[in-house]
Amino acid sequence: MVLLLLLLVLAAAVFATFPLHRALGRAAGWPLALVLLASTGLVLAQAPQVLGAGTPIEFAKPWMPEIGVELRLRMDGVGWLFTLLVNGVGALILAYSARYFPPGPRLGFYALMTFFALAMTGLVMADDVVLLFVFWELTTVASFLLIGTSGRSGNAPAIRALLTTVVGGLALMTAAILMALRTGTTRLSTILADPVWAEDPAFSSTVAVLVILAAFTKSAQFPFHYWLPDAMAANTPVSAYLHAAAMVKAGIFLLMRFTPAFAELPLWNYTLIAFGLVTAVVGAVFAFQQYDLKKLAAYSTVSQLGLLVAVIGVGTEAALVAAAVHTLAHALFKAALFMVVGLVDHQAGSRDLREIRRLGIAGGLRRRMPVTATVAALAGLSMAGVPPLLGFVSKENVFKGLLEAPGPAWVGPAAGTVAVIASVFTFAYTYRFVHGAFWSSSPRPDRSGTSVSEAGYGFAGPPAVAAVLGLVLGLAVPVLNPMAERAAAEATGEAEAEAGLALWHGLSADLFMSLAAIALGALLVWWTASGERLAGRRLFPVDGVIVFEALREGIMALGRRVGDLTRSDAPPRHLVVPIVLVIALAGIITATGLEVPEPYGETSSPLDWLLIALITASVIGAVYVRSRTAGLVLVGSAGLTTALWLFLLGAFDVAFAQMVVEILTVVIAALILRRLPARFHRISLRRYLATGAIALFAGLSAALGVFYLTGRRGRSEASQYFLENSEEDTGGTNVVNTILVDYRALDTLGELVVLGVAGLIVIAVLNSSGLLTAHGDRRLVVSRSSAVYDADDNTLVMRAVSYLLLPLIVFWSLWLFLRGHTDVGGGFVAGLLGGAAFALLYLAAPSASVAKIRLAYPRIIGAGVAISLASGLFGYLDGSFLRPLHGYVTLPLVGEYHLTAALVFDAGVYLAVVGVILTALNQLGLEESLPGDSTAGTVRPVRDQPPTDDPGTPPEVDAQSPLRETPDKEGGAR
Secondary structure (H helix, E strand, C coil), X not given: CHHHHHHHXXXXXXXXXXXXXXXXXXXXXXXXXXXXXXXXXXXXXXXXXXXXXXXXXXXXXXXXXXXXXXEEEEECXXXXXXXXXXXXXXXXXXXXXXXXXXXXXXXXXXXXXXXXXXXXXXXXXXXXXXXXXXXXXXXXXXXXXXXXXXXXXXXXXXXXXXXXXXXXXHXXXXXXXXXXXXXXXCEHHHHHCCCHHHHXXXXXXXXXXXXXXXXXXXXXXXXXXXXXXXXXXXXXXXXXXXXXXXXXXXXXXXXXHHHHHHCCCHHHHHHHHHHHXXXXXXXXXXXXXXCEHHHHHHHHHHHHHHHHHHHHHXXXXXXXXXXXXXXXXXXXXXXXXXXXXXXXXHHHCCCEHHHHHCCCCCXXXXXCCHHHHHHHHHHHHHHHCCCCCHHHXXXXXXXXXXXXXCCCCXXXXXXXXXXXXXXXXXXXXXXXXXXXXXXXXXXXXXXXXXXXXXXCHHHHHHHHHHHXXXXXXXXXXXXXXXXXXXXXXXXXXXXXXXXXXXXXXCCCHHHHHHHHHHHHHHHHHHHCCCCCCCXXXXXXXXXXXXXXXXXXXXXXXXXXXXXXXXXXXXXXXXXXXXXXXXXXXXXXXXXXXXXXXXXXXXXXCHHHHHHHHHXXXXXHHHHHCCEHHHHHHXXXXXXXXXXXXXXXXXXXXXXXXXHHHHHHHHHHHHHHHCCCCCECCCCCHHHHHHHXXXXXXXXXXXXXHHHHHCCCCCCCHHHHHHHHHHHHHHCCCCHHHHHHHHHCHHHHHHHHHHHHHHHHHHHHHHHHHCCCECCCCCCCCCCCCCHHHCHHHHCHHHHHHHHHHHHHHHHHHXXXXXXXXXXXXXXXXXXXXXXXXXXXXXXXXXXXXXXXXXXXXXXXXXXXXXXXXXXXXXXXXXXXXXXXXXXXXXXXXXXXEEEEHHHHHHHHHHHHHHHHHHHHHHHHHCCECCCCCCCCECCCCCCCCCCCCCCCCCCCXXXXXXXXXXXXXXXXXX
């Protein structure tokens, strides 16, 4: 339960961000940091069992039991290390964020950061490949939102990061499916121990390539390295978390997790080593060229990740020990350095080395920011691999691991040499970062730097903690032996491993490699004048971002060419294809001979034919009328007749829903028609005959299909099962409702999400595209002396009726909601009826401004979806997500009441439906002034009219135009 508790604490923190931010503002980072610090303590408390005894902690609950998928969590040595980093570094960065941002609305930031921590924690503890993929994609979504919400400059980088990592996500999904199908289980630990990896090299190679692609896109390995520096448009706390403990570390984790399966596969070894070392060198060279401290740190992350990928590719015990220790060291010094960048940018007003020098502070920025300079020096020395910092120990072990690279004898020394070259540039760009920011200044100082001062302890404290930990752990590195040994043992699939971490190992090859990297790095700094000779130069012929954009534009151009074959804004051109296919299919079936069984019982009655006649008359009338309003009335008449037919057939739930939908459709469609011409445009006789023939044959095909395919058999096995078992399985007697909210609740949840998204899209599209304005310049002038003009008088009867009907409709809506599980009703139809109450309130108002329902309908939609989703968690009390729980309770004034988890689910459906209806009423019902209309609030003619000297003579009224609401000066409607 410890692992589940860890996830629940982080999930609670996500929801707690909203009230905390309202109460504390930006200082909400402090209590959230304490939550992650508590999670870190919970992880550390498991060290004796996980690291000492070597016993993984496991938790499992059924999730999708029919296909064997479980909510299975597992914390072994690798999982323990990454969980510690995700929560520990996250606590530091959230505390740092409490002082990084200026006071103001940053609600989304804290919610997304804690959600990021939740997704990463779930990822590194997942022991089911389906769960692993779900959390993998959640980290992608979290990073996309965090990058994109940092401002306009982050939009394009966020999209590039999303598209790149989604490619890897698809690869991981494919790998998960292949592994589950081949091994017969989705449990990750069982899959990794399966003998199939040694028995089937072709299968192993296929899955290995997919896992490598997923990890490379996530961890920004060449040729996908471009997105990580590009994502520096994000805020500095986001960048710090992204680089130090989240997102990019997900790829490293994935490679370490799958090493037991692929460690003996040459394809795995050579691909990781080769691409990792190329990435290490390319990233280091690019970092050395940067003036922007943030981009320098970003490219350095790319380089360090390359070293990690390469050493994981070696796959030996020593190599995996190095990977574990360097992962920890990198998280500490990279978190500190990114937070230092934020401190410099915040206090000095720039993070560009050239601008910092121009501040003109004698002796450099360290004179004004000594604490920050010390933190930068400690973190930088660790990154450069200088003793006695933890980075020195980890870099030494990386060199040692690479020397053991599999293959011919020359592969190890060659890999080690390339790693030393990358580390030479690492030392050089570290010097450029620390010395350039804090120890150098312009030879011609000005007074602009006099305002620079040291940051407060609350601001500089978190990076200082990370930097000091790098020093402390470097001096006391043997304390990391249990962690490194357990992580290496789990990553290699062995029972035990030996780390032997120490600050001094004597004279060894890896020590001389470290010394060579430091010495040659110092020489490179001197030869290039601290990198100034290389800074800003184009060393490579192509740029990753340019290549990506060219590929994207090419794919989009191809898509446009394909789409041009059927592109049209006219619905008939889209509908003609499926309709013609239906007609053709009906013709083929009829031509080949259709065997029609005898009717099962009574299939029709005389009343049916009367209803058919009414529907037919309504449809024929809708076809022939030219008035849009008349067409709407006739279509509504056909729908209401259909609802009446369903009532007579006994389908009360469906009939009631159909009836309310028809009512709301007429109301909402009427709001839209106000923005359209009063009559349909004329069409040619040729088109009239063609569309008429298509409609006639399509209707005939559908009618014959209904006639021959319904009423010809008894109850199916599925329907019989539901009728016989729904009450025992769910406690409900309304079979329709139990199917929707119990048996197929996951499908309903998906439909609910689609409904909610559709409502939000309505808001976004109408508010951004100008569709709320009138259709052309068609508004009608009505004389102020006309009775039609006085809305107060016109709506008097409606308002009087609404006073009586409104509470009754609301009560009826709630009654249908509460009884839906056992009788006609349910969340959907109750929500429709509740929406109808708001529609009545809207129609009874004398003006659009008065009618506006001032409720946060986007939040109502979101709350509905969230409640339905959260209700699924109740099912875990009895085995799986969305599993129905039910029982009887005694309530005052009510007596015995059947209480079910589906009621909570239905409450979410109710809110989402009401929210979407409110969206339609508010977004479509309010009249907006035309673009460029300076006469908003006045009544204007449909066509330009000649000026008149007689103010009492009304302009000409177009008889074919509908009455249009026009905003008055107070925003209402007349």
